[in-house]
Amino acid sequence: MAHAHVYKRDHINTDEIIPARYLNTDDKAELAKHCLEDLDKDFVSKVQAGDIIVAGEDFGCGSSREHAVWAIRGAGIQTIIAKSFARIFYRNAINNGFYIIESSEGLEKINNGDELEIDYKAGLIKNKTAGVDIKFKPLPGFALEIINNGGLLEHIKKKM
Amino acid sequence: MGMTITEKILARAAGKEEVAPDDLIDARIDVVMCVDVTTPPAITMLEEKGLDQVFDREKIVVTPDHFQPAKDIKSAELHKRMDEWARRHKIKYYYKIGRAGVCHALLPEQGHIRPGEVIIGPDSHTCTYGAFGAFGTGVGSTDLAAAIATGELWFKVPASMKFVLNGSLGPGVYSKDVILTVIARIGVDGALYKAMEFVGPTLAEMSMEARMTMTNMAIEAGGKNGVIGFDDVTKQYLDEHLKDKTDYTVYESDEDAEYVRVEEFDCSAIEPMVALPHLPSGGVPIGECAGKAMDQAYIGSCTNGRIEDLRIVGKIFKGKKVAIRTIVVPATPTIWKQANDEGLFDIFYEAGCVIAAPTCGACLGGFMGVLAAGEKCVSTTNRNFVGRMGHPESEVYLASPATAAASAVEGKLTDCRKIKY
Numbered sequence: 001m002a003h004a005h006v007y008k009r010d011h012i013n014t015d016e017i018i019p020a021r022y023l024n025t026d027d028k029a030e031l032a033k034h035c036l037e038d039l040d041k042d043f044v045s046k047v048q049a050g051d052i053i054v055a056g057e058d059f060g061c062g063s064s065r066e067h068a069v070w071a072i073r074g075a076g077i078q079t080i081i082a083k084s085f086a087r088i089f090y091r092n093a094i095n096n097g098f099y100i101i102e103s104s105e106g107l108e109k110i111n112n113g114d115e116l117e118i119d120y121k122a123g124l125i126k127n128k129t130a131g132v133d134i135k136f137k138p139l140p141g142f143a144l145e146i147i148n149n150g151g152l153l154e155h156i157k158k159k160m
Numbered sequence: 161m162g163m164t165i166t167e168k169i170l171a172r173a174a175g176k177e178e179v180a181p182d183d184l185i186d187a188r189i190d191v192v193m194c195v196d197v198t199t200p201p202a203i204t205m206l207e208e209k210g211l212d213q214v215f216d217r218e219k220i221v222v223t224p225d226h227f228q229p230a231k232d233i234k235s236a237e238l239h240k241r242m243d244e245w246a247r248r249h250k251i252k253y254y255y256k257i258g259r260a261g262v263c264h265a266l267l268p269e270q271g272h273i274r275p276g277e278v279i280i281g282p283d284s285h286t287c288t289y290g291a292f293g294a295f296g297t298g299v300g301s302t303d304l305a306a307a308i309a310t311g312e313l314w315f316k317v318p319a320s321m322k323f324v325l326n327g328s329l330g331p332g333v334y335s336k337d338v339i340l341t342v343i344a345r346i347g348v349d350g351a352l353y354k355a356m357e358f359v360g361p362t363l364a365e366m367s368m369e370a371r372m373t374m375t376n377m378a379i380e381a382g383g384k385n386g387v388i389g390f391d392d393v394t395k396q397y398l399d400e401h402l403k404d405k406t407d408y409t410v411y412e413s414d415e416d417a418e419y420v421r422v423e424e425f426d427c428s429a430i431e432p433m434v435a436l437p438h439l440p441s442g443g444v445p446i447g448e449c450a451g452k453a454m455d456q457a458y459i460g461s462c463t464n465g466r467i468e469d470l471r472i473v474g475k476i477f478k479g480k481k482v483a484i485r486t487i488v489v490p491a492t493p494t495i496w497k498q499a500n501d502e503g504l505f506d507i508f509y510e511a512g513c514v515i516a517a518p519t520c521g522a523c524l525g526g527f528m529g530v531l532a533a534g535e536k537c538v539s540t541t542n543r544n545f546v547g548r549m550g551h552p553e554s555e556v557y558l559a560s561p562a563t564a565a566a567s568a569v570e571g572k573l574t575d576c577r578k579i580k581y
Contacts, residue, residue: 010349011348011349011439013545013546015524015525015543015545015546015547015548016545016546016547019525019547019552020197020226020524020525020526020548021525021526021530021550023197023226023227023524023526024197024227024231024232024234024235024238025234026200026201026204026238026301038546038547038552039546057349058348058349058352058382061348061349061382062284062379062543062545063283063284063524064198064282064283064284064286064298064299064300065197065198065300066198066201066300066301066302067201069300084349084352086349086352086382087352087353087382087384088284088298088299088300088379091299091300091303092300092301092302092303095300095302095303095306096302142184142314151302152302152303152305152306153205153206153209153211153302153305153306154209156211156306156309156310157209157210157211
């Protein structure tokens with residue numbers, strides 16, 4: 001049962017996702033405890049494994065810290081649906097084998113708490129609560145290849 | 161079709177005659193930069209994947225900077241992991257504490273940045289190096305790990321945007337004010353995935369230090385890289401700083417190169433700027449925000465912690481006292497020594513400032529000047545996101561060193577042109 005955590009905001013940045021005061025560790029479980037702390041201090045207590053974050057433009061802007069991806073995944077988030085992603089965050093997600101979804105409609109058609117089901121192959125978000133389907137463009141082939149191989153380093157190992 | 165500087169550098173790095181925007185390439189990396197917060201996770205990944213190797217020990221440059229000297233036990237552990245790894249692999253250019261500094265100030269100063277080369281680093285402000293006609297871009301720890309092991313990374317060739325800078329800067333106006341003006345116009349995602357190429361006569365009047373302030377903040381507009389073409393100013397800096405490898409290739413954008421957007425600026429009309437909380441795009445002329453009370457001034461970082469910045473601050477502080485907590489952080493040991501030799505530390509001491517060791521420190525809310533709830537800081541750094549320099553209810557106001565120094569003297573946001581210096 002995947003539920004949406006909707007933030008009607010653009011430019012949710014890496015300092016909000018995982019503040020630098022926690023960057024003295026790369027322990028994913030530890031980072032997950034502080035995920036989105038400065039944006040929504042209740043996020044970690046609300047989130048359940050498989051849930052989905054929904055947001056506006058330029059998600060993950062700011063720092064190159066991959067800790068942002070680790071914190072979000074560590075918190076159990078299945079995917080992020082955003083209007084657009086900042087460049088380094090996008091790379092970091094793919095390199096970690098983390099499928100993220102660009103959708104211009106997600107924010108308009110998904111409300112906080114809505115139950116979602118995602119068909120990654122078909123490029124379809126099913127909003128079961130609202131009874132609407134939202135199409136998205138699946139990630140490009142090279143990104144899928146990295147994700148299917150389990151991340152960039154595994155991908156490289158296969159090619160070596 | 162002609163190519164831009166960025167496209168030419170990436171084509172060369174990919175071993176191709178030409179590339180076009182959106183092409184996927186595997187590029188050879190010329191310099192891999194490593195810093196303390198983001199490199200230790202890369203090292204651990206490589207060890208766990210059985211890839212504990214370095215592609216070329218002479219093309220990797222290592223410096224602790226974000227939390228150095230270690231701010232707490234966990235940071236010390238990060239430094240230890242990086243130190244053991246750098247020594248195990250006999251990394252040739254390893255700047256240990258005492259010679260370590262803020263990476264984006266240190267690498268050009270120590271002669272590691274050459275035109276035409278591809279430089280990656282696990283820090284978003286790696287785009288700074290484009291000031292030298294190079295391609296620099298920030299990456300995460302996994303990309304860094306891949307680059308360390310193989311010397312290659314995948315890139316999507318970015319489309320280029322052109323920023324034409326005309327006119328001479330007025331008194332009290334600096335390159336920081338120009339870049340804050342650019343970001344205020346296009347927004348924090350105005351250059352998302354794009355190359356930001358700066359051209360125009362205003363650049364000829366800017367030193368390399370001033371140019372680095374501009375390219376440093378390309379990421380604050382979402383840019384993949386910032387780039388400025390090679391000229392006599394570039395050459396002179398390189399002649400003074402390059403050491404072991406002094407040859408390089410200069411690329412220029414073709415006249416018929418394609419730009420997805422062109423923005424022109426009359427830089428003679430730019431005023432001293434302050435980016436209000438909580439986005440770097442919140443820039444307004446000082447006239448619209450002067451008088452706002454501050455609790456702290458922070459002068460340092462990869463954006464504005466170089467000797468030229470400290471000299472400007474010294475001129476403003478000379479014979480005056482600061483009215484608020486003021487922290488000066490020379491970005492590298494060489495800058496620290498220069499400032500000391502030039503008598504700037506005496507001025508800072510007399511004015512009542514704290515002088516810190518080179519570190520990224522409080523720019524990212526690490527240490528050496530972290531803010532309490534409700535506090536406001538005028539800062540020469542590059543980001544003013546919520547909680548960036550400390551408590552989530554603190555506020556950061558981005559400005560040039562001159563504006564930060566004038567504001568430190570008055571204890572409130574102040575037009576530096578009011579002070580004779």
